[in-house]
Amino acid sequence: MHPAPSIILFTTLSGLGFGLLFWLGIDPTPPTGWVAFAFFAIAFALSLGGLAFSAGHLGRPERALKAFTQWRSSWLSREAWAAAATLIMAGLYAAPLVFVGTTFLPLGWVTGLLALATIGTTSMIYTQLKTVPRWHHASTPALFLAYALAGGALMSGRVTVAIPLLLVTGALQVWVWWDGDRRLARSGTDMNTATGLSGQVRAFEPPHTGSNYLLREMVFVVGRKHALKLRIIALVLGAALPVVLLLMPFGHWLAALAVLSHVAGVLTARWLFFAEAEHVVGLYYGKR
Amino acid sequence: MTDLPQQTQRQLGLVIDLDTCVGCHACVVSCKGWNTENYGAPLSDQQPYGADPSGTFLNRVHSYELTPETGPAQLVHFPKSCLHCADAPCVTVCPTGASYKRVEDGIVLVNESDCIGCGLCAWACPYGARELDLAEGVMKKCTLCVDRIYNENLPERDREPACVRTCPAGARHFGDLGDPDSAVSALVAERGGMDLMPEQGTRPVNKYLPPRPKDQIDEQVDILAPLLTPVAEEPKGFLGWLDRALDKL
Numbered sequence: 463m464h465p466a467p468s469i470i471l472f473t474t475l476s477g478l479g480f481g482l483l484f485w486l487g488i489d490p491t492p493p494t495g496w497v498a499f500a501f502f503a504i505a506f507a508l509s510l511g512g513l514a515f516s517a518g519h520l521g522r523p524e525r526a527l528k529a530f531t532q533w534r535s536s537w538l539s540r541e542a543w544a545a546a547a548t549l550i551m552a553g554l555y556a557a558p559l560v561f562v563g564t565t566f567l568p569l570g571w572v573t574g575l576l577a578l579a580t581i582g583t584t585s586m587i588y589t590q591l592k593t594v595p596r597w598h599h600a601s602t603p604a605l606f607l608a609y610a611l612a613g614g615a616l617m618s619g620r621v622t623v624a625i626p627l628l629l630v631t632g633a634l635q636v637w638v639w640w641d642g643d644r645r646l647a648r649s650g651t652d653m654n655t656a657t658g659l660s661g662q663v664r665a666f667e668p669p670h671t672g673s674n675y676l677l678r679e680m681v682f683v684v685g686r687k688h689a690l691k692l693r694i695i696a697l698v699l700g701a702a703l704p705v706v707l708l709l710m711p712f713g714h715w716l717a718a719l720a721v722l723s724h725v726a727g728v729l730t731a732r733w734l735f736f737a738e739a740e741h742v743v744g745l746y747y748g749k750r
Numbered sequence: 751m752t753d754l755p756q757q758t759q760r761q762l763g764l765v766i767d768l769d770t771c772v773g774c775h776a777c778v779v780s781c782k783g784w785n786t787e788n789y790g791a792p793l794s795d796q797q798p799y800g801a802d803p804s805g806t807f808l809n810r811v812h813s814y815e816l817t818p819e820t821g822p823a824q825l826v827h828f829p830k831s832c833l834h835c836a837d838a839p840c841v842t843v844c845p846t847g848a849s850y851k852r853v854e855d856g857i858v859l860v861n862e863s864d865c866i867g868c869g870l871c872a873w874a875c876p877y878g879a880r881e882l883d884l885a886e887g888v889m890k891k892c893t894l895c896v897d898r899i900y901n902e903n904l905p906e907r908d909r910e911p912a913c914v915r916t917c918p919a920g921a922r923h924f925g926d927l928g929d930p931d932s933a934v935s936a937l938v939a940e941r942g943g944m945d946l947m948p949e950q951g952t953r954p955v956n957k958y959l960p961p962r963p964k965d966q967i968d969e970q971v972d973i974l975a976p977l978l979t980p981v982a983e984e985p986k987g988f989l990g991w992l993d994r995a996l997d998k999l
Binding site (some may be wrong): 526528649664 | 753768775778802803804805806807810811812813814815816817818819825826828830839842843844845846847848864865866867868869870872873874875876877878881882883884886887888889944945946947948949950951958960961
C-alpha cells in the first residue's frame with residue numbers, strides 16, 4: 463500500500479491524541495486549571511490535527527461530512543462518530559476542570575471509553591480489509607491500541623505505566639512483523655486463484671505501458687528494500703530509547719525527548735505498516 | 751444505504767471467455783469511449799501525450815504466460831473489470847452510502863455526488879476494479895453500461911455493455927447469471943465457468959471461462975517424416991573429393 467503522508471500522520475497523531483485523552487479521562491485525580499488546559503490542548507491538537515490530515519487523503523474533502531451517514535455498515539463512518547463523540551465528551555469534561563476546577567469523574571470515564579473506541583474503529587478500517595492479508599488480523603487493533611495507550615501514558619507523564627506499556631508494544635510489534643511477513647502466503651491468494659488458471663502463471667504484459675491509480679495506490683514495493691533497517695529504527699526510537707530515558711532520573715527535558723523519540727518511532731512503524739502491506743491486486747500485475 | 755441486499759431480482763453480469771479473447775483491447779477502448787461521455791464524470795487522462803501518461807479505465811486487459819504441468823506455454827489474455835460481486839466488500843466499507851448494489855439487477859454503482867473520494871472501496875476490492883479519477887476526485891467503476899442496457903433510444907442489438915458489443919472475437923457475453931436458464935448460465939455450466947479469487951468470499955457474478963485444453967502431439971504424425979531422413983551419409987563423387995580436399999588444406 464502507498465504510505466501516504468496524510469494517512470500516516472492521521473493514524474499516528476490521532477492515536478497519540480486519543481491515547482492521551484484516555485489517560486486524562488480515567489485519571490482519578492485529574493489536573494485542573496492551566497495544567498489541565500495544557501494537557502487537553504495537546505490532546506485536542508493531536509487528535510484534531512490527525513483528523514485534519516486524514517481529509518488530505520480525500521478526493522472531495524468538501525463532502526467529508528457525508529461520512530457520518532453509514533455508521534451501520536462502515537468502519538470509517540463509525541470512526542467519524544467515535545472521534546466526534548470523544549472530542550465533545552472530552553470538551554465537556556475538560557471545561558469545568560480548566561475554568562472552575564471542579565471534577566465530574568463519570569464524564570472522564572466516558573471520555574476514556576470513547577477514546578479507546580475511536581482507536582479501535584480507526585484500526586478496524588484496516589483490519590476489515592481481506593484484500594490486505596497483513597492487516598486482516600486481530601493483532602492490528604491490538605497494536606493500534608498498544609501504541610496509543612503507551613504513547614498516551616508517556617505524554618501524560620505516567621512513567622510507571624508507560625515503561626511496561628512501551629515494552630509490551632515493542633514486543634507485540636516485533637511479533638506482528640514476524641507473523642505479518644507470512645500472512646499473504648497463509649491467505650491462500652496467489653496468481654492461480656487470481657486468474658483461475660492452473661499451472662505456472664507469469665504476468666506477461668501489463669494492461670498499459672504506463673502506471674495507473676491501482677499501482678500507485680496499492681502496489682507500493684519501493685520501500686521494502688530497507689525494511690529491516692527501518693524496523694530496527696522504529697523499535698529503538700519507538701520503544702527502547704523512551705524506556706531508557708524514562709528510567710533515568712525524571713526531568714521534563716528527558717521526558718520531552720522520550721516523547722519526541724517515541725513519536726518518530728511510531729511514524730516509522732506506521733510508514734512500514736503501509737509500505738510493507740501487500741494488496742492482493744498486485745498479483746494481477748505480477749507484483750507482491 | 752451501504753448494506754448489501756439479501757438477494758437481487760436479477761444478477762446481470764459478464765461471462766468472459768479466456769479461450770477466445772485475442773487480447774486486442776477493443777473492449778478497453780470502447781468502454782472508455784462510451785463511459786467517458788455518458789454516465790457520471792468523464793474518465794480523465796493525466797499527461798496523455800506526456801512523458802508519464804496514465805488515466806482512468808474501467809476495464810483493463812492483462813496478458814499472462816501459462817505454463818502447464820506438461821506441454822508448451824501458452825498466452826492467456828485476461829480482461830478484467832468490476833465483477834459485480836454478490837458480497838461486494840467495496841459497498842459495505844463506503845462511509846457515505848455512495849456505493850450501492852442495486853436490488854433490481856445486482857449492478858454495483860457509485861453515486862458520484864455522494865462520493866468523498868476516500869478510496870477505501872478501491873482498497874477493499876481484490877480485483878482492482880475501482881479507480882479514483884484524479885481530475886474529478888471521485889471513484890469510477892464499471893456500470894455494466896447501465897445507460898445502454900435499458901436505453902430505448904438505442905437499437906435493440908446495442909442494448910448491451912459497450913465491451914460486449916464491440917468484442918470482435920465474441921469473447922464477452924452479457925446476461926442474467928441469476929437465471930439458470932439464461933444463455934450465459936448455460937455457457938458457464940458447459941465450459942466450467944469460474945470465480946476469480948473465490949477465497950476472498952466476494953461471490954462474484956462475472957464468470958471466466960478457462961482456456962480449452964490444447965491438442966497434444968503424442969507421437970509422430972507427419973507421414974512424410976520418414977522420407978526426410980538423409981539419403982547419403984558420406985558425400986561421394988566430385989562433392990566427396992572436394993570435401994576431402996578442403997579438409998586437407
